[in-house]
Amino acid sequence: MSQSEPLRISVVTEYSAIVRGLHAMLHRHESRVMIVDQDLDGDNPRQVDIALYDTFAQDQGGTGEVARLARHPRVGRVAVLTWNFDEELVQQALSRGASGYLARSLPAAALVDALERVHRGETVVSTPTGHGQVAGEWPGREEALAPREAEVLALITQGLPNTVIAAQTHLSINSVKSYIRTAYRKIGVTSRSQAVLWGVRHGFEPDRRRHRPVGGATIASL
């Protein structure tokens, strides 16, 4: 795999910080992979080798989205990048066309390896390494928010209630509330409304031009 063109990877997410983080993370392997930041459904439809679906504040397992990407004429393979390793979710993603189900906790080199194997046609499923330190970047990292806290905040910034957040993240509602509590403390708010405002002012609003979800638990008419 050494002397061919670098793999063209499109990161499917609504959060630019995710793309930036992955870009920075994989930059030192630019001879093997490159992040192409383009709209797959836009006017500039160049082929990408792998669509990397990041589940941050997204439908976990991306039921509809993974299938759509798998059918996408410009997309070679589909891989999911996540920290949720429910057997159910893994199977769902694979059955809908994903060739990779990769852990957020993977170090850069391992991630590149996995991507190359996916591109070769293998089906790569990370072993859930437990909960190691997570590399990369996410919205709110600078504000000392843990990934889960940031994720919950991102969903709050979409106006979702705790029950929906729990369903979408496959967490118990008690866990959701735990993350909310610690997140509130870190960002210095005491109510959901204030959290929403903090979110919109700190780039937690999903960038819907980047990728608009299909169906699912989103709020219409806003």
Add this chain to the structure above:
Amino acid sequence: MSQSEPLRISVVTEYSAIVRGLHAMLHRHESRVMIVDQDLDGDNPRQVDIALYDTFAQDQGGTGEVARLARHPRVGRVAVLTWNFDEELVQQALSRGASGYLARSLPAAALVDALERVHRGETVVSTPTGHGQVAGEWPGREEALAPREAEVLALITQGLPNTVIAAQTHLSINSVKSYIRTAYRKIGVTSRSQAVLWGVRHGFEPDRRRHRPVGGATIASL
């Protein structure tokens, strides 16, 4: 008062829609009054004849702000434009230097009259006409929101809880909840978080460059 320069009026509010509405309302009397849309504390400190403090989603009676304006070297007189005629509020405003306490429900001609009388040195207090139709404009008017509904929504968009909203508007908490209910129905949301999002997307965020309140019940550190 017919053949002199038109009065220069600065509208003190955090909402551009308020300025636009007043501007449109008074436009046909431009020989007698003109709205100057400038930052009183900016680099362009031209004298204004009257600072017109609009209480929309603002500290009613504008305790500190009225006093500040009254002392302001570039401001001739201070008038309050409001729909709150609690005796307490009126006295407070007047004692802090306001020369006018004018009703939102005044038609354009009467408002111009009142402004001219204020400028001449009279102290003008509107008689609370009951609750007539309110002329002018306010954020959310196009969305069929009544003034009070819009006001409550504006305060929600600042992240304030109902108790604070009630205190700031001098309404009972039950009234606040009533307005919230009807407003939610009109804008099609079912939760405060969604209302906040609706607010930021429909220009309900205060424009703090326009005028930053002194003290009071605002949320710090957002």
Add this chain to the structure above:
DNA sequence: CCCGGAGCCACCCTTTCGGGTGAACCCGCA
């Protein structure tokens, strides 16, 4: 002159949120 809309408020009830505590587990680091 009645109706409807706006403003204002009260009482009720259920759901949601906010926050405190405690407790597992896994990890990396000192």
Add this chain to the structure above:
DNA sequence: TGCGGGTTCACCCGAAAGGGTGGCTCCGGG
């Protein structure tokens, strides 16, 4: 090996929010 932080969850409690109903006044238009 112990500590801290992240992840996950449970239980509990009080406070806030959401929503329904009803009632009153004032106003303007048909």
